[in-house]
Amino acid sequence: MAPQRRGAPRAAENSGAAVRRRPSSAKKDRVLRESWRKWLRVAGLVAGLVLAALLLWSSLGTEDGVAEVLAHRGEVLAGRFIEVPCSEDYDGHRRFEGCTPRKCGRGVTDVVITREEAQRLRSIAAKGLALGGSDGGASVLDLHSGALSMGKHFVNLYRYFGDKIQTVFSEEDFQLYQDVRQKVQLTIAKAFGIGESSLYLTKPTFFSRINSSQARTAHDEYWHAHVDKVTYGSFDYTSLLYLSDYLEDFGGGRFVFMEEGANKTVEPRAGRVSFFTSGSENLHRVEKVLWGTRYAITIAFTCNPDHSIEDPAFT
Structure with a gap:
């Protein structure tokens, strides 16, 4: 009886193939975190400029209404x-x-x-x-x-x-x-x-x-x-x-x-x-x-x- 052909065995959960896929996922996570950090920095800068403008406006007398x-x-x-x-x-x-x-x-x-x-x-x-x-x-x-x-x-x-x-x-x-x-x-x-x-x-x-x-x-x-x-x-x-x-x-x-x-x-x-x-x-x-x-x-x-x-x- 001719031997049956089998598909390639699945990589075990802890196999080297699984390990090889992880760096790609981690890289995406790092990119995402860096994007968030940049966005937060920009948001903080904008908030600081708004606050400075408000303080300047206040110093010009608007605090008196x-x-x-x-x-x-x-x-x-x-x-x-x-x-x-x-x-x-x-x-x-x-x-x-x-x-x-x-x-x-x-x-x-x-x-x-x-x-x-x-x-x-x-x-x-x-x-x-x-x-x-x-x-x-x-x-x-x-x-x-x-x-x-x-x-x-x-x-x-x-x-x-x-x-x-x-x-x-x-x-x-x-x-x-x-x-x-x-x-x-x-x-x-x-x-x-x-x-x-x-x-x-x-x-x-x-x-x-x-x-x-x-x-x-x-x-x-x-x-x-x-x-x-x-x-x-x-x-x-x-x-x-x-x-x-x-x-x-x-x-x-x-x-x-x-x-x-x-x-x-x-x-x-x-x-x-x-x-x-x-x-x-x-x-x-x-x-x-x-x-x-x-x-x-x-x-x-x-x-x-x-x-x-x-x-x-x-x-």
Whole structure:
């Protein structure tokens, strides 16, 4: 009987043939794992970029829920005024009929102070602050009291530098400062319907220079929300005169009126005057300056003659 032909025997489970098939399967597994790793790396990179964008967007002020720009840098405003209900902050202070705010609000104008005047005032600020300056991001120069930021402290520039001051500033500098203050005072009086003579300049009134340097003292943390009437009881009306331009001289640093879900911002522009009643109806803050240098003057007024100060004199 002829022998039967048999098929090739199956490889045993642990035979060499089975072993030879395993490297191919393992290679596919490695390729798959490597593909997953690449995909995860790309996904992580994208997530990181999204997070960085969100953080940057937040640093530009969106954490305040800014909904409206009250004054754009590129606008030239003859006058813009928004009336808001007065807070009760004035009730705890002596009231002066015809001056203590009954009409409260905030205004912006670009036609009271010229850009040339603002440039000259900025030069005055730069000359004075060149004598000192804070170690942190915010420096102050007060020509009335003589207060000047110096490192982590303040000095009285009139006592500290003595007669040298007359080689830094000129009589024309002080006259310009007084003229500008008077223009701002008249603007506030007209906007709120009060007599100019009812308002008195009060302290602190000062130049400020802010850059992106790290804060060194509590004074450097200028970005916290606050109420002027709470911080300085003498304040009834506050004004800010900007001496540099947002997005040209510095980034960040916008002024923000804090309102739940609908904050209003003022973008600084050289020569722009922003003014407002000083109570809680105008809770506000300044955004952190991200680059460049922001110059401004804070000029405050009171209805109480007991808290008045004189214009600085060149002597």
